[in-house]
Amino acid sequence: EDQVTQSPEALRLQEGESSSLNCSYTVSGLRGLFWYRQDPGKGPEFLFTLYSAGEEKEKERLKATLTKKESFLHITAPKPEDSATYLCAVTSAGGGNKLTFGTGTQLKVEL
Template sequence: EDQVTQSPEALRLQEGESSSLNCSYTVSGLRGLFWYRQDPGKGPEFLFTLYSAGEEKEKERLKATLTKKESFLHITAPKPEDSATYLCAVPGSGGGADGLTFGKGTHLIIQP
């Protein structure tokens, strides 16, 4: 059974204080790992897709990396507007149109 575990559950940082969020996964045959941002009361917003160990993607203050067992979302010099819940997810191993298995998310708060 595919599993995705995110840590920490919640993280409070000061503005400008860099940190990393972790996503550990267990899946037979990785077909991609996805990161999303979710604001309260809204649908998840797509951030990154990673397919291979060693791959990295960047967007503004965020950088996602991937190994064979986990992914990290690094946030550099965060601002209060980066406060959100960050979700990672993996698709099923069946191929085609499988749905995503999500982690429970990391609730990130950036204090001014």
């Protein structure tokens, strides 16, 4: 069974203080690793999909990287509007095409 673990559970940063969120996974044949942002009362907002180790993708202050065991979401010089829960999910050869989610990292960026 696919497993996804995210750390830390919660993270508090000062504005401009860069950091990284971790997503480690155990799957039978990774097909894709997905990052989402979820604001309270909203649906998950798509950020990135990574397909193979070594792949990197960037969007504004966010950069996602992937190895054979884990993915990192790097946040550079965060702003208060980056405060949200960041979710990681995987699809695998053994799991059909469903997403298996981690429990998320709740990020708060303060002025």
